[in-house]
Ligand SMILES: CC(=O)N[C@H]1[C@@H](OP(=O)(O)OP(=O)(O)OC[C@H]2O[C@@H](n3ccc(=O)[nH]c3=O)[C@H](O)[C@@H]2O)O[C@H](CO)[C@@H](O)[C@@H]1O
């Protein structure tokens with residue numbers, strides 16, 4: 001276990017370069033096992049989720065090698081084998097091995113995934129899609145067994161009951177090598193879905209409509225990588241740094257962004273009065289004062305991302321008046337509230353609403369990162385606070401923020417990470 005130690009109050013300036021998107025990467029790695037050749041990804045973030053996925057690959061005799069942002073995966077000698085349950089439980093995206101193994105072998109046995117504890121996270125829509133494609137699915141003591149008989153998977157028309165990133169990607173992974181045509185209706189439209197479809201299409205898949213709510217897939221028999229796939233920039237990491245820059249920056253440039261992926265977020269910053277200039281692939285945030293309170297409602301893409309409601313909360317403390325956040329995706333995603341209160345933040349959760357009042361000053365405290373974006377929220381608050389903050393369970397931050405100490409230090413923050421293994425035991 002790790003803890004992050006921050007001495008807050010430093011004004012920050014300089015530039016930061018955003019890494020590849022966590023939520024693309026964690027789907028691309030399982031997707032790689034569908035290939036009949038080695039594959040190579042570029043702009044891979046150095047985050048814990050990647051290392052845990054590499055452990056899972058190893059258990060299947062899939063060799064992977066990660067250095068300088070390049071991840072090579074060789075699935076050509078893959079075998080069916082039990083997967084390490086600790087690694088599976090350490091992240092959400094291990095559920096993508098259900099779709100990927102099903103696509104590769106016509107069967108899969110995968111323990112229920114872990115990931116952030118942000119309220120109920122059922123996978124009924126994933127299972128509904130696998131069944132529609134002809135699979136039989138049995139859940140037994142936390143493990144999902146998926147099998148096919150006869151000719152294996154066949155194309156189907158699937159209407160997802162709700163918009164789900166995971167169910168959309170898992171259906172694509174299972175359907176890409178199935179016989180015939182699959183249509184996914186009410187599909188999620190997140191940019192990461194387009195990234196996965198691009199990777200698969202470049203290997204010979206026929207996926208059309210990714211990024212819209214109807215995705216059409218014609219099954220193919222083989223997938224072969226011929227080029228390096230460069231992962232899109234992480235819009236959630238970018239939003240986290242935008243929020244930090246608006247709260248504590250004296251001029252911060254955020255490089256390697258796709259502005260169109262951040263529009264719902266930057267629109268809110270502008271509404272607050274943040275001094276923001278957005279260019280082709282970077283944004284500049286000047287020192288921002290006199291901020292207005294706003295209302296935020298999280299929605300599937302292109303709406304305001306649930307993963308950014310916690311990172312924007314410390315910035316809202318600086319606004320005059322009361323801001324309100326309603327998280328329609330995860331109403332129980334409030335792990336940061338009690339911890340921010342320990343630092344003196346006037347924030348509370350009431351009737352599925354988060355109410356953020358203007359707070360003159362925050363003070364350092366010992367707090368706990370209950371999940372990744374709660375951790376990001378506490379990290380920003382700690383950089384705003386006077387004195388020392390210790391963020392326990394910082395592993396949750398490292399799940400999704402690559403080279404975070406280096407990136408913050410380069411902006412003049414006083415931050416370090418320490419091992420707390422002995423204390424935890
Ligand atoms: C690895 C990854 O990409 N994680 C992201 C993904 O998670 P994840 O893919 O798990 O989230 P979903 O888009 O599936 O969830 C959206 C909503 O649908 C519900 N639901 C989902 C599936 C299902 O079978 N049944 C069901 O009821 C969920 O409880 C949630 O309320 O999208 C979330 C919503 O943008 C983000 O917060 C996560 O960062």
Ligand SMILES: C=C(OP(=O)(O)O)C(=O)O
Nearest residue numbers: 092093115116307372373
């Ligand atoms: C909820 C998140 O991640 P995961 O789905 O991987 O738990 C997140 O990235 O904010």
